[in-house]
Amino acid sequence: MRIGGRVVTPRGVIEDGYVEVDGETIAAVGEGGPADRVPDGHWLLPGFVDIHTHGGGGHTFTTGDADSARGAAAFHLAHGTTTLLASLVSSPFALMRRATAAFAPLVAEGVLAGLHYEGPYLSELRCGAQNPEHLRDASLDELTELIELGGGAVRMVTIAPERTGALPAIEFLVARGVVAAVGHTDATYDQTLAAVAAGASVGTHVFNGMRPPHHREPGPVFALLGAAGVVCELVADGIHLHPGTIAFAASVTGPDRAALITDAMAAAGMADGEYELGGQAVVVADGVARLARDGAIAGSTLTMDAALRQAVAAGVSLVDAARMAATTPARATGLGHRVGALVAGLRADVVHLDERLRVVRIMRAGRWT
Incomplete structure (x- = not known):
């Protein structure tokens, strides 16, 4: 054909x-x-490659339910995402185990390309919509058990580098072929570069859930944008980032170090209303998801086709936007030889x-x- x-x-x-x-x-x-x-x-x-999504179409990855995961994958496929990672949020270890066991067969089947643990080894100060009750220091015992249980399904873990045990955890992950990402962090510039030196190679939704940059303390944002080996995730929904920020970040990294993601939750493609994320109530109004308790942005209702359009509208060329929506995220997560x-x-x-x-x-x- x-x-x-x-x-x-x-x-x-x-x-x-x-x-x-x-x-x-x-x-x-x-x-x-x-x-x-x-x-x-x-x-x-x-086909688009979304390496950071929590659900969509009324379905979620965050509870570890296999049928819901199939539904979320089908929803995003209808918007052009042919490859995706199922992203969890910070959770009790028992839930992480259940989700890993439930999703590993879907990875083997090809419904999912792998699992992404966004937490729980994150900063309380920069937790955003992560449930602070579940945040904790990095645990090699937990990671060892999860990686073994997944049998190759675990593909990426987001860690705040300032947490106790973070750097050994990053080294541990990289040695086992799992991508280590930096996110939800109050790290300094130097702490972030230490994580990169330990092997971290992705910045989780850069700018969001991070210490904001300052000209005397550039923090994780400048460190990640400037690190030659790091791919920076960008949520191009017009809410997480101003279009000018998208254009600036893409000009700094180039398309080979910028990855469009959705960070979508179950409400993507659904009506405004009340939802749940990681055991926390979320209210969606005018398509914007926020925690009921404090108004923090709680993921998005974005799809990858809309992210591509947003990037192009911000001034990114279609060729570069396609690389950011497919080629770069695939390579960043070890999938570039396949998709x-x-x-x-x-x-x-x-x-x-x-x-x-x-x-x-x-x-x-x-x-x-």
């Missing part, structure tokens, strides 16, 4: 291009030739967008969904 149109690759746009699909794999990408062509003005992009770009040999994940960058149809593993 050949699909023709304007093809967005990591190197640029092929105006009269095609993507040739053989089974579940991209066989070739090139110029011209007979193809099932999309309408003029439409685009072919790689994340319209390149021969990778899984045939294609998002067909119209001239307004709205989803028309989605191909996952060579099949239109």
Whole structure:
């Protein structure tokens, strides 16, 4: 099968291009030739890779329920996300165990690409919508048990580097092939760079849930934006970050170190109302999710197609935005050899967008969904 149109690759746009699909794999990408062509003005992009999402479509990952996880994955697939990590929030260890055991079969099946523990080894001062009752110092015993239980399903853990035991935990994770991320932290600039030196390679929703930057104490934001080996997550929903901040951050990191994420919760795609996140009441009004107790932003109602549009509206080129929505997050989490770009040999994940960058149809593993 050949699909023709304007093809967005990591190197640029092929105006009269095609993507040739053989089974579940991209066989070739090139110029011209007979193809099932999309309408003029439409685009072919790689399937989006969301490495930080807590749910959507009324479903959540945070309770460890496998059926709910399937529902959340299906919801985000309809918005172009062909690969995602299931993100938990800070939780009791028993819940983390249950969720890991429940989600590992979904990773083996390919519904999920892995698990992301956002906590519980985070800062109380910068906990945001994380439940402060569940925050604690880093535990190698807990991490050892979870990684063994997951059997390869655990892919990323967010840690505040100033917590006791954080640096040994980062070294431990990296040695076992798990991505260590820095987030929900009140760390200084130097403490953040110490985490990077220990092996941390992702900044969790940079700017949000962090000590704000100051010209005499730049803190984690400047450290992460400036660290050559760190991919910085950005929530491009117009709420977490001003469009000017998106443009600034992307200009500092370049598209190879910026990853668009949704940080979505169950309310994504749903009506305003009352929801729950990590055992805390959340109120969604005008599409903005906030904790009922203090008004803190509680994740988002974002989808990856909307994040792409927000990034482009902020001044990021479509080619760079596609890299930020697919290629870079895939590489950051060790998935770049399988997904994340319209390149021969990778899984045939294609998002067909119209001239307004709205989803028309989605191909996952060579099949239109």
